Amino acid sequence: MATQGDFKARFAAAFQRAVNEEEVFVDGLDLDFINRCSVSNAFEIDNRDLQTTDFKSEIRFLICRKYFPELQTSDIFLPKITTAKALNTSLDIIDSLDSRALKQLLQLNAGSGLGPGEALLYFLLDNVSIGGGSSAGVDVIDGGTKYELKAVKLRKKDMMLTDFKLGGTVDISGIQKKLMDLKKAMLETLPKVKEGEKTGINGDHIKAFQNPKVKKVIKERGLTNYEDLEKEFQELAYNEYFKAHPIIFMGSKGANSSEMGRVFAIMQVQKKDIRMHQVTSSTIKPGIVIKKLDI
Numbered sequence: 001m002a003t004q005g006d007f008k009a010r011f012a013a014a015f016q017r018a019v020n021e022e023e024v025f026v027d028g029l030d031l032d033f034i035n036r037c038s039v040s041n042a043f044e045i046d047n048r049d050l051q052t053t054d055f056k057s058e059i060r061f062l063i064c065r066k067y068f069p070e071l072q073t074s075d076i077f078l079p080k081i082t083t084a085k086a087l088n089t090s091l092d093i094i095d096s097l098d099s100r101a102l103k104q105l106l107q108l109n110a111g112s113g114l115g116p117g118e119a120l121l122y123f124l125l126d127n128v129s130i131g132g133g134s135s136a137g138v139d140v141i142d143g144g145t146k147y148e149l150k151a152v153k154l155r156k157k158d159m160m161l162t163d164f165k166l167g168g169t170v171d172i173s174g175i176q177k178k179l180m181d182l183k184k185a186m187l188e189t190l191p192k193v194k195e196g197e198k199t200g201i202n203g204d205h206i207k208a209f210q211n212p213k214v215k216k217v218i219k220e221r222g223l224t225n226y227e228d229l230e231k232e233f234q235e236l237a238y239n240e241y242f243k244a245h246p247i248i249f250m251g252s253k254g255a256n257s258s259e260m261g262r263v264f265a266i267m268q269v270q271k272k273d274i275r276m277h278q279v280t281s282s283t284i285k286p287g288i289v290i291k292k293l294d295i
Helices: 004-019 031-037 047-051 056-067 084-097 099-106 118-124 173-189 203-208 212-220 226-240
Strands: 128-130 140-142 145-155 160-162 247-251 263-267 274-280 283-289
Touching: 031 056, 047 118, 047 128, 056 099, 056 118, 084 099, 084 118, 084 263, 099 118, 118 128, 118 140, 145 263, 160 274, 173 203, 173 212, 173 226, 173 283, 226 274, 226 283
Parallel strands: 145 247
Antiparallel strands: 128 140, 140 145, 145 160, 160 283, 247 263, 274 283
16 A cells, blocks of 8 residues: 555656656656646646546645645545545544645635535545536536535534525525515514514524514415425425435535534435525525534
């Protein structure tokens, strides 16, 4: 099994020859590709290079050389996507070497359309390629299976994954209007409740929707109550978004340091898992309830 010491020994002479513009191909690595992408330890990879596994070994070498020069084992590399626990084991190894470098790799943007964590998964998984900016809703492809990658936060009190949006193709305008009608009726009934964000609904509003006076007005005006609107949202979000392919939920840069970059869940989201987490900035952010963590 190759070690970083092996890397150094195997590539030192090869890189010197490559600098001298010799055509060299050592141990299966394409040095023309490596030299095209890098200057010293820095490198720049085009998004298209990640849409294939043709240069997987070369890209792994470039990443190891820059971010993890002390890496001693290739045990971090996995043949395919299986469980969150397996990925987190690999992430723990490289985090122990250089947590700052791991965070930099998590945010690596190799080109237009590349999102947080995509390059990291490309690095860790043998057969993973990146969907690319034109692949709507597909961030990672592993052996023909398509996944979307979502950077999220975890709300531990109810095990809910939050702080992400649905894709732009999901039309939530009808539910938004009903929510604003509900908010208007509530504010007119309970004028002491603060409006807050004009197009948003906060926790105080949700509590106020349960007030008997508000419930009565909602019924009299023929409005849809909050619970039923959440069911509408579940139906829409599932049918128009979540059922298309499984999702990899990963800790965002806004998560705490122990959760940033860690995989919270790999799952095919079901209707029952979906909640309306936040109504803000003219959108509805979902929340996904999970059963357990493998961090």
